[in-house]
Amino acid sequence: xxxxxxxxxxxxxxxxxxxxxxxxxxxxxxxxxxxxxxxxxxxxxxxxxxxxxxxxxxxxxxxxxxxxxxxxxxxxxxxxxxxxxxxxxxxxxxxxxxxxxxxxxxxxxxxxxxxxxxxxxxxxxxxxxxxxxxxxxxxxxxxxxxxxxxxx
Amino acid sequence: xxxxxxxxxxxxxxxxxxxxxxxxxxxxxxxxxxxxxxxxxxxxxxxxxxxxxxxxxxxxxxxxxxxxxxxxxxxxxxxxxxxxxxxxxxxxxxxxxxxxxxxxxxxxxxxxxxxxxxxxxxxxxxxxxxxxxxxxxxxxxxxxxxxxxxxxxxxxxxxxxxxxxxxxxxxxxxxxxxxxxxxxxxxxxxxxxxxxxxxxxxxxxxxxxxxxxxxxxxxxxxxxxxxxxxxxxxxxxxxxxxxxxxxxxxxxxxxxxxxxxxxxxxxxxxxxxxxxxxxxxxxxxxxxxxxxxxxxxxxxxxxxxxxxxxxxxxxxxxxxxxxxxxxxxxxxxxxxxxxxxxxxxxxxxxxxxxxxxxxxxxxxxxxxxxxxxxxxxxxxxxxxxxxxxxxxxxxxxxxxxxxxxxxxxxxxxxxxxxxxxxxxxxxxxxxxxxxxxxxxxxxxxxxxxxxxxxxxxxxxxxxxxxxxxxxxxxxxxxxxxxxxxxxxxxxxxxxxxxxxxxxxxxxxxxxxxxxxxxxxxxxxxxxxxxxxxxxxxxxxxxxxxxxxxxxxxxxxxxxxxxxxxxxxxxxxxxxxxxxxxxxxxxxxxxxxxxxxxxxxxxxxxxxxxxxxxxxxxxxxxxxxxxxxxxxxxxxxxxxxxxxxxxxxxxxxxxxxxxxxxxxxxxxxxxxxxxxxxxxxxxxxxxxxxxxxxxxxxxxxxxxxxxxxxxxxxxxxxxxxxxxxxxxxxxxxxxxxxxxxxxxxxxxxxxxxxxxxxxxxxxxxxxxxxxxxxxxxxxxxxxxxxxxxxxxxxxxxxxxxxxxxxxxxxxxx
Numbered sequence: 008x009x010x011x012x013x014x015x016x017x018x019x020x021x022x023x024x025x026x027x028x029x030x031x032x033x034x035x036x037x038x039x040x041x042x043x044x045x046x047x048x049x050x051x052x053x054x055x056x057x058x059x060x061x062x063x064x065x066x067x068x069x070x071x072x073x074x075x076x077x078x079x080x081x082x083x084x085x086x087x088x089x090x091x092x093x094x095x096x097x098x099x100x101x102x103x104x105x106x107x108x109x110x111x112x113x114x115x116x117x118x119x120x121x122x123x124x125x126x127x128x129x130x131x132x133x134x135x136x137x138x139x140x141x142x143x144x145x146x147x148x149x150x151x152x153x154x155x156x157x158x159x
Numbered sequence: 160x161x162x163x164x165x166x167x168x169x170x171x172x173x174x175x176x177x178x179x180x181x182x183x184x185x186x187x188x189x190x191x192x193x194x195x196x197x198x199x200x201x202x203x204x205x206x207x208x209x210x211x212x213x214x215x216x217x218x219x220x221x222x223x224x225x226x227x228x229x230x231x232x233x234x235x236x237x238x239x240x241x242x243x244x245x246x247x248x249x250x251x252x253x254x255x256x257x258x259x260x261x262x263x264x265x266x267x268x269x270x271x272x273x274x275x276x277x278x279x280x281x282x283x284x285x286x287x288x289x290x291x292x293x294x295x296x297x298x299x300x301x302x303x304x305x306x307x308x309x310x311x312x313x314x315x316x317x318x319x320x321x322x323x324x325x326x327x328x329x330x331x332x333x334x335x336x337x338x339x340x341x342x343x344x345x346x347x348x349x350x351x352x353x354x355x356x357x358x359x360x361x362x363x364x365x366x367x368x369x370x371x372x373x374x375x376x377x378x379x380x381x382x383x384x385x386x387x388x389x390x391x392x393x394x395x396x397x398x399x400x401x402x403x404x405x406x407x408x409x410x411x412x413x414x415x416x417x418x419x420x421x422x423x424x425x426x427x428x429x430x431x432x433x434x435x436x437x438x439x440x441x442x443x444x445x446x447x448x449x450x451x452x453x454x455x456x457x458x459x460x461x462x463x464x465x466x467x468x469x470x471x472x473x474x475x476x477x478x479x480x481x482x483x484x485x486x487x488x489x490x491x492x493x494x495x496x497x498x499x500x501x502x503x504x505x506x507x508x509x510x511x512x513x514x515x516x517x518x519x520x521x522x523x524x525x526x527x528x529x530x531x532x533x534x535x536x537x538x539x540x541x542x543x544x545x546x547x548x549x550x551x552x553x554x555x556x557x558x559x560x561x562x563x564x565x566x567x568x569x570x571x572x573x574x575x576x577x578x579x580x581x582x583x584x585x586x587x588x589x590x591x592x593x594x595x596x597x598x599x600x601x602x603x604x605x606x607x608x609x610x611x612x613x614x615x616x617x618x619x620x621x622x623x624x625x626x627x628x629x630x631x632x633x634x635x636x637x638x639x640x641x642x643x644x645x646x647x648x649x650x651x652x653x654x655x656x657x658x659x660x661x662x663x664x665x666x667x668x669x670x671x672x673x674x675x676x677x678x679x680x681x682x683x684x685x686x687x688x689x690x691x692x693x694x695x696x697x698x699x700x701x702x703x704x705x706x707x708x709x710x711x712x713x714x715x716x717x718x719x720x721x722x723x724x725x726x727x728x729x730x731x732x733x734x735x736x737x738x739x740x741x742x743x744x745x746x747x748x749x750x751x752x753x754x755x756x757x758x759x760x761x762x763x764x765x766x767x768x769x770x771x772x773x774x775x776x777x778x779x780x781x782x783x784x785x786x787x788x789x790x791x792x793x794x795x796x797x798x799x800x801x802x803x804x805x806x807x808x809x810x811x812x813x814x815x816x817x818x819x820x821x822x823x824x825x826x827x828x829x830x831x832x833x834x835x836x837x838x839x840x841x842x843x844x845x846x847x848x849x850x851x852x853x854x855x856x857x858x859x860x861x862x863x864x865x866x867x868x869x870x871x872x873x874x875x876x877x878x879x880x881x882x883x884x885x886x887x888x889x890x891x892x893x894x895x896x897x898x899x900x901x902x903x904x905x906x907x908x909x910x911x912x913x914x915x916x917x918x919x920x921x922x923x924x925x926x927x928x929x930x931x932x933x934x935x936x937x938x939x940x941x942x943x944x945x946x947x948x949x950x951x952x953x954x955x956x957x958x959x960x961x962x963x964x965x966x967x968x969x970x971x
Contacts, residue, residue, distance in 0.1 A: 045366055058348035058374055059365035060339075067354045074366070 024055045029065055033072060042073040078113040078120040080158050084136045087126030095134040099123060101148055105155060119158060165231040174227040181209050181222035184235065191235050192244065192298045194386055195335035196223040199435045200344065205335055207247045208298060211235050219243060241302065248303045251333050252295070254312040254358075258829035258853035259284035260296065260303045264861060264887065271883040271946045274953055276758040277397045277960055279766065280315055280704040281328055281388050283829045286758075288396035289388030295333060311855050312358070313832045315704040322370045323670030324393060324447040325382055329361045332389040338362055338381035345440050350374035351381065362389070371673045376652060377443035383431050394451055395421075397957040398428040405608040406433050408595070409445040410501070410588050411452075411664070412656040413526060413642035415597055418445055420589050420608045424954075427453055427589050427609050442648035444656050448668040452659060453588050454958075455667040457571045457682055460613025463582035470582070475616065482548075482566050482581045483628035486517060489546035489564070494519035497533070498550035499660055500526045500642050502618060503593025504602075508637035509622030510550065516631030520544070522553075526642045527658050529679075530555045530575070550585075550618065552661030568618065571662055574681055584615040587660070591617035596639045693773035697750055699766070702835035703828075705757040706803070707766040708742075713777050714749030716741075722787075722810040723902065723934060726779025727910045728753065730764035734775065735959075737761045738907045738929070740807040740879075741780060751777070754806030754836075760959045781910045782933045785877075785900075787814060793874035793898070796820045798844070799862040799888055801827045801880030805836050807902060808879055813843040821845050823873070825865035827884065831856035863887040870895045877901070878937055882949060886942035899937035903928045905948060920944050 019032035029051070036047045043066050052059045066072045084090075084099045099110070102121055106114050113120040129135045132144025143154060161176040167184050174183035179202055184191050194206040202224045210219040214232040219240060222233070234240070252260075259265055265284075272285050281287035284296060317329035334353060339362060342349040350373055354363045364373035371377075382390045401421035409418040409430075417439060421429040430449045432439040462478035463470050473481070486494060496519050498510050507523075514521040522537050530553050538558050541547060546564040547554070552573050559565060559575035567576045568583035576582055592606040607617075626633060646654025652674050657664055665671035665678045672678065698710035716726060725738045743752040757766045768774065790796065796815050800808040805826045815822045825848040828834045834849065834856060841847045848865050849857025862878065866888055870876055875898035878888035885901045892899035905928050908914040912930035919928050922939035926932065 048365060056348075058350060058352075060350050060352040060354075060363070060374060061348065063363075063365035064352035064354050068356050 019051065020054060022054075026055065026057070029055055029057070029062065030069075033062075033066055037072055041077045042075055044074075044076075075111075075113060076117070079118050080139050081120045081122060082136060082138050083122045083124045083127070085127040085129070085134065086123045087130060087133075089130035089133040090127075090135055093133040095136075097148075098134050098136065098146060098151065101151060105152075119155075163227050163229045163231075165227055165229075165233060167233045168235055176227075178227045179223055180211060180213070180220075180225045180227050180231070180233055183227040184222065184233070189235070191222050192302070193223055194294055194298060194333055195337065197337050197340070197384065200337065200340045203336060203340065206251070206333060208244055210240055210243055210247075212237060212240060245302055245304050246307060248299055249305060249307050249309060252299065252303060253309040254314070254317070254330050255295070255333070256282045256287075256313050256330055256830065256832075257284075257299070257303065258851070258855075260299045261305065262829070262852040263859075264852070264883075265300075267887070268883045271886065271942075272881075273950065274399060275397075277760075277763075277956065278705045279757040279763055280318055281331060282313070282704045282833055286705070287331070287388045288391055288399075289331075289385075291400045293388065294386035295331075305853065305855075311831055311853075313704075313830070315701070317361075320393070323673040324377055324379070324443065325370065326391045326393045326396070327362075328389050328391075330389075331387045332362060333387055334360055334362075335386060336362075337384050337386060338390055341380045341384045341435065342375075344435070345378065345380055345437055346374075346376070348374065350376070371652075376649065377447060378432075378440050378649070379443075379446035380432060380435065380440070384435070392429060392447065394447065395429040397960060398423055398426075401428055404431075405589075407589065407608055408603055408605050409441070409449060410595070410605070411444045411449065411659055412648060413501070413597065413644045414648070415595055415603055416441060416445055418449070422609055425609060426612075440649055442655055443652070443671075443674065444648065444664065448664055448671065449588065452664060452667045453590075454612075455571060457667060458612065458615075459569055459572050459576075459582070459584040460611075460615060462584055462614060463579075465580045470579070475614070478581055478583060479621070479624050479628060482583065483625055485546045485564050485566055485580060486513075486548065486625065487629055489519075489544065490517045492518050492520070493545035495537070495541065495544040495547045496521045496550075497524065497537075497547070497553045498522075499524045499528075499553065501660065502550065503591075503595055503605075504637065504639050505593055505619035506550075506617075506622060507639055509619055509626065509633075511637055512626055512631060512633050513548075513622060513629075515634065516626070516629065519548075524551070524553050524661065526644070527656070529553070529658055529661050529663065530558070533558060550660075568621070569662075570615070570660055571667070573662070583621060584613065585621075585660075586611045586615040586617045590615060591619075593617070593619060693775065694777040696768050696770050696772050696774065698770050699768060702754065703833045705766075706833075706835055707755045707757065708806075709753045709755055709765065709768070710750050711753070711774060711777055712749060713751045714746075716751050716777065716779050717744040717746045717749050720744040720746075720751060720780045721784030722814045723785035724780035724782050725910075725933060726751070726753070726777055726781060727907065728755075728765055728774060729776035730761065730768060730774060732775040734764055735761040736776070736908055736910070738781070738904060738910060740803070740902065740904075740933075742806040742809055751779075754803055756803045759956050763960075778910065782929060783931065785811060785814075785934055787818060789898075790815070790818075790820070790875055794821060795873040795875075796822050797866065797870060797873040797876040798822060798824045799827075799866055799876060799878040799880070799884075800824065801862055801884040802833075803904075804879030804881075804884070804902075805834075805840070808877065809836060809839060809843065811877060812840060816843050816845075823848065823869075825850065825862045827851070827860075827862040827880070828856075829853065861887060863891050866891040866895075870897070873897070875899065876937070877934075882942055882946045885937065885940070886946075889937050889940060889942060892938040900934045901937040901940060902933040903935060903940065903945065904933070905945060906952070918948070 019035050022028040022032045048062050134146050135144045163174045165172045172187040191209045193209040195203045204221045204224040209222040211222045212234040275290045276286050278286035284290050319327040339349050339352045364370050382392050401423045403422040405420045407420050408415045417433045419431045419433045464473035464478045464481040496514050541561040547562040548566045550568045554575045556575050559578035565579045566581040567579040570585040570587040589608040590611045595603045648655045663679045665676040695712040700708045702708050720741050725740045727736045739753045742754050755765050757763050798808040812822050822844040823846045824840045824844040827850040829852045850860050877900045878885050879902045905917040907917040910929045912927050917928040920941040921935045
């Protein structure tokens with residue numbers, strides 16, 4: 008994975024510089040870097056001959072785009088109905104306290120990002136969360152503590 | 160072009176093919192409300208206020224995006240449409256400070272407050288600079304309601320003042336996108352756009368950074384086209400709408416763009432584009448700096464001449480006579496003339512006649528140069544001339560000192576002028592006309608648009624007079640050289656003009672520092688001299704937008720303060736003196752508290768002080784304390800407070816309570832977000848009644864409604880608030896016939912009965928509020944006179960608005 012967002016041989020250069028290709032190009036940037044950096048917006052502005060403000064307007068409209076570099080690990084806490092009923096709110100609160108960050112943020116050491124998702128579809132495992140690609144179900148606070156300790 | 164026939168609300172209307180339904184209606188003089196439609200921009204359909212019903216079309220299409228068609232039958236005003244519009248407006252304005260729009264007392268209030276108060280935050284129409292021309296207001300008055308009862312989401316955090324020249328208040332934005340659309344039209348690639356979405360949507364530059372860091376060139380078109388008070392010109396906004404617009408040319412750089420001079424009451428208050436198209440775009444200097452330089456307090460406004468060895472203000476005659484004498488004596492190579500390229504052809508031609516006639520040496524400083532750029536060989540020889548005539552700021556103090564005799568002519572005061580024997584004030588820019596030659600050799604004629612603020616005269620006329628006095632001929636056929644302009648100030652912020660007539664523009668327009676422009680230090684403010692121990696600020700809390708609670712260390716005052724007294728505060732040694740009620744004090748701990756509402760320069764300066772900083776003056780306690788013995792027989796007391804008065808009734812309530820009275824406090828605010836001190840007042844009263852003008856907390860209405868309803872149950876009432884609020888209560892007081900008082904807050908200088916500025920009429924008698932007051936009979940005060948006296952300095956108050964630090968000393 009390249010982390011140099013302002014690379015002049017950017018992969019999005021394959022897209023024709025037409026406005027309708029802006030979102031696909033942004034998706035490619037995010038796929039590559041994990042987020043949309045200021046440098047990427049500047050490079051896109053040049054390629055598509057649009058202003059930075061124009062591009063930022065598009066990026067900031069869609070929830071799928073991120074502006075901060077995600078941590079090495081991403082924790083997604085389910086906030087679906089079943090998980091909510093089984094205390095996922097406390098889970099999220101505990102995570103926020105333990106990590107010292109809010110949802111959508113990354114720990115200062117760049118290790119962990121915290122997010123919530125509407126439903127993981129794992130209602131039988133409520134309360135559930137996903138760390139990177141691994142699903143953890145029927146979570147308790149001591150278990151949460153263990154999982155966090157293992158993340159390196 | 161095909162003519163179309165439509166019926167709108169039963170009226171037969173003709174329209175041209177290509178028109179929208181909205182354009183057809185407007186062309187026929189029919190009104191359909193709209194906020195986002197703009198005559199110079201393509202249809203957008205954002206505000207949803209121009210919804211109509213059209214036979215054969217489903218739903219409620221927007222008139223601004225629906226093309227007019229033959230035979231269309233349009234209805235604009237059905238009950239269904241009105242309800243839809245009302246709810247759209249309510250959704251749109253849920254964060255907008257809109258209490259004035261639904262206030263029952265609006266007309267009454269605005270007849271007292273004829274111009275909006277110059278507050279740091281526009282928390283309602285009467286504190287909004289856009290009130291005189293607001294599109295939201297004209298659409299919303301009469302059709303805005305709070306039917307849905309949405310929570311008010313007003314937040315002081317949505318105010319941005321970190322950029323030069325432009326204040327932004329996202330609370331007032333209706334997301335019509337006119338600003339971003341105008342930006343795109345003028346600059347192709349917009350520097351601003353609607354970012355994020357839903358309740359977080361706002362106009363911003365990329366990544367929400369300050370505009371100065373981004374693509375914005377500060378052409379100001381967004382500010383000029385904003386239909387609300389969201390985007391405002393920090394410097395000129397409080398002057399109100401101009402009454403005259405005159406097309407002219409900018410004289411700050413050789414590009415000489417067309418410019419619209421906006422004039423109010425004979426004064427230049429702003430500048431703008433002559434029309435909304437790419438070719439008319441201005442740079443930051445033309446749009447924002449021009450009026451600030453023109454109206455600078457550093458302007459040289461009268462001539463001076465050495466009379467009996469002393470520089471003194473002189474008449475034009477005396478001044479020119481002295482100048483001619485010096486010039487005449489220095490003929491034949493003994494005179495040095497220095498002037499600049501950026502003067503009118505007439506002036507430059509006059510200079511040529513003078514140097515020819517007197518055989519003087521001449522240096523014409525190129526455009527963009529300052530005193531530091533005077534060639535060294537010229538500077539070295541200054542002392543060898545009998546006299547030097549300098550038009551513009553081209554002599555350093557050091558060089559000026561070398562001159563045996565100096566005639567200085569300029570449009571501003573400079574330090575080098577201290578060495579002058581004659582001082583001549585120039586009329587410049589909009590004050591004077593002239594011919595200028597542009598870079599293609601074509602002539603531009605500019606005529607004067609406003610009268611000079613003082614005795615300034617056009618330089619060409621001054622030169623003509625001097626030539627006449629010296630009996631020198633005028634030679635026609637002057638050919639001006641071309642002036643080079645490097646870079647394009649319209650596209651590149653770094654290429655903006657930096658110098659005008661030898662002076663740095665940033666000296667008069669501090670915001671230009673954000674553009675990387677330097678100041679000379681010529682006008683660096685002198686630190687005021689403090690006498691005695693300064694007053695330390697222990698705490699500054701923002702109680703509500705515009706309301707600051709200042710806790711100040713003042714042991715002496717705390718020892719002697721009594722309920723109802725006030726003190727005069729000065730933020731800095733050269734600030735204005737203004738009176739504020741002492742809201743609380745502690746003799747043991749040695750502090751006093753004031754609640755200061757930001758309504759102009761002085762209060763803004765006080766509000767901007769942080770804990771640990773000092774106030775220059777806190778003088779008090781002043782005024783006659785409330786005589787509580789007059790209430791000995793009273794059992795029930797009603798205290799009415801509004802705005803700053805909410806804090807002012809607190810010490811009274813506490814004292815009444817201590818004396819065993821039953822105290823009811825009724826406080827009013829325009830909206831819930833402007834209430835404060837609720838818990839504090841509950842502690843010292845038996846009941847707290849809350850009224851808001853928009854009904855967002857407590858019940859709808861004002862304190863006078865409470866007074867009217869239950870005033871009869873009380874033995875006495877005291878009302879403290881703005882003039883309008885007290886006036887409303889005085890009407891009730893006249894009916895109840897029971898004891899009623901108010902505390903007055905007129906303009907005050909010394910606060911000890913000397914100056915007479917605080918004169919008020921009470922029951923036909925003249926009283927001084929500072930010593931006879933602040934308490935007077937509520938039913939006997941002439942509030943109309945008080946309002947008039949309070950607004951006596953309104954224009955000067957606008958001039959004095961805090962711009963010395965780029966206007967950024969407002970709240971937070």
